[in-house]
Amino acid sequence: MHRDEIPTPALLLDRDRFERNLARMAAHVRNTGKALRPHAKTHRCPEIAHRQVAAGALGVACAKLGEAEVMARAGVRGLLITTEVVAPGGIRRLTRLTGEAADTMIVVDHPDNVRALASAAAEDGVTLNVLVDIHVGARRTGVEPGEPALALGRLVAEQRALRLRGLQGYAGQCAHVMGWAARRDASHKAMAPLMETRERFAGAGLPVEIVAGASTGTYDIDSELAGLTELQSGSYCVMDLDYRRVGGRAGAALTDFEMALTVVSTVVSVAADRAMVDAGLKAFSTDKPFPPEAVERPGVEYGFAGDEHGRLTIVDAARAPRLGERIEFFPPHCDPTFNLYDRVWVMRGTAVEAVWEIAARGRSD
Numbered sequence: 001m002h003r004d005e006i007p008t009p010a011l012l013l014d015r016d017r018f019e020r021n022l023a024r025m026a027a028h029v030r031n032t033g034k035a036l037r038p039h040a041k042t043h044r045c046p047e048i049a050h051r052q053v054a055a056g057a058l059g060v061a062c063a064k065l066g067e068a069e070v071m072a073r074a075g076v077r078g079l080l081i082t083t084e085v086v087a088p089g090g091i092r093r094l095t096r097l098t099g100e101a102a103d104t105m106i107v108v109d110h111p112d113n114v115r116a117l118a119s120a121a122a123e124d125g126v127t128l129n130v131l132v133d134i135h136v137g138a139r140r141t142g143v144e145p146g147e148p149a150l151a152l153g154r155l156v157a158e159q160r161a162l163r164l165r166g167l168q169g170y171a172g173q174c175a176h177v178m179g180w181a182a183r184r185d186a187s188h189k190a191m192a193p194l195m196e197t198r199e200r201f202a203g204a205g206l207p208v209e210i211v212a213g214a215s216t217g218t219y220d221i222d223s224e225l226a227g228l229t230e231l232q233s234g235s236y237c238v239m240d241l242d243y244r245r246v247g248g249r250a251g252a253a254l255t256d257f258e259m260a261l262t263v264v265s266t267v268v269s270v271a272a273d274r275a276m277v278d279a280g281l282k283a284f285s286t287d288k289p290f291p292p293e294a295v296e297r298p299g300v301e302y303g304f305a306g307d308e309h310g311r312l313t314i315v316d317a318a319r320a321p322r323l324g325e326r327i328e329f330f331p332p333h334c335d336p337t338f339n340l341y342d343r344v345w346v347m348r349g350t351a352v353e354a355v356w357e358i359a360a361r362g363r364s365d
């Protein structure tokens with residue numbers, strides 16, 4: 001099948017770029033002596049997860065239990081659920097999941113949750129692998145570093161049905177700090193309490209075999225931390241406009257990883273000053289303050305124009321779109337864009353090579 005036969009709007013993955021992204025991250029972790037457990041919240045696609053593992057990843061991180069269930073059933077192992085699971089029904093699902101995929105890990109930040117996990121795991125006859133989630137400034141989840149974290153770690157270690165493996169600290173507030181040097185300062189400051197807590201755990205004889213963190217924005221910053229054992233960057237595999245603009249070590253754009261994800265649309269209506277494409281609010285995430293960007297297609301600027309429509313403002317009359325023309329766009333933010341599609345069309349040049357199901361799409365439960 002040729003690209004021009006794909007029904008639009010559709011999500012496309014440039015396989016060559018995607019594979020180079022996986023290879024670059026694999027080389028980076030190899031060279032810096034770190035492990036990689038990439039975040040699958042980016043793509044929610046087991047086919048991608050399997051390829052990340054084949055490229056050397058230990059497994060994948062999942063934001064939600066639902067994502068982890070889909071990954072486990074697709075045969076992906078080495079799962080780390082990076083959000084606390086506290087509802088009784090969720091805890092039961094977690095013990096069931098651990099029955100199927102014994103090396104699954106969960107994070108905790110509260111003693112009540114530790115006790116609830118321990119008692120459900122004991123009843124269900126499984127051992128849950130646990131990381132203590134440390135608050136490193138994102139004001140999202142995590143126990144305070146230092147003494148409170150140590151007390152929680154001790155509590156986990158006392159539970160017969162829990163196995164303490166180490167720590168997680170995700171400084172999401174640093175991921176998109178503009179400019180590499182400023183981002184490095186911000187991340188090293190944010191992660192210092194995680195490193196200090198790691199020392200306390202080690203000093204107290206608590207396991208720190210895993211200390212996980214990092215985003216795509218800080219992949220080559222947090223890997224400088226001696227105490228960090230693994231990176232959980234996610235977006236690097238496909239990139240997006242938001243990450244490209246934060247800047248890299250080498251320059252004003254983050255170009256270490258290539259833009260591998262696009263949305264292809266069709267021009268369905270033309271007028272003197274505009275053209276409408278069939279890709280609107282349901283085709284791209286809308287959480288960023290800038291619009292999708294046409295790929296190698298100068299002369300037009302995209303604006304959201306409703307659920308099903310995007311309005312192209314014609315800024316170069318000589319390049320006015322034709323009715324039926326196909327135009328590809330880079331999405332502003334990859335994670336929520338993936339979540340809008342059932343499948344991603346895997347492209348080798350202009351040929352469709354495969355279609356991968358985004359099987360955990362919608363699994364935010």
Ligand SMILES: Cc1ncc(COP(=O)(O)O)c(C=O)c1O
Nearest residue numbers: 039082170215216232233234235
């Ligand atoms: C806990 C956690 N780890 C890692 C990431 C890194 O993802 P990315 O590289 O896509 O920013 C995220 C993203 O939100 C996250 O929530």
